[in-house]
Amino acid sequence: MNEAILQDAMRLRRAGRLAEAAALYSAILREQPRHFEALHALGILRYQAGALDEAERLIGEAVLVNP
Numbered sequence: 001m002n003e004a005i006l007q008d009a010m011r012l013r014r015a016g017r018l019a020e021a022a023a024l025y026s027a028i029l030r031e032q033p034r035h036f037e038a039l040h041a042l043g044i045l046r047y048q049a050g051a052l053d054e055a056e057r058l059i060g061e062a063v064l065v066n067p
Contacts, residue, residue, distance in 0.1 A: 002028050018045055036066045
């Protein structure tokens with residue numbers, strides 16, 4: 001199920017629907033807090049939105065999952 005949600009989030013991100021993509025990445029992380037792709041992608045979205053502290057935290061967690 002998370003794979004389908006991940007694919008939807010990626011499509012939304014490519015389409016510029018960033019808030020919707022972020023919501024799906026967050027949904028994945030609620031079920032799988034160590035999901036590398038969701039952590040990394042949400043971190044990038046937060047960086048693009050200027051939420052640098054949150055971006056750093058999320059990308060840091062992604063690096064811990066998959067150095």
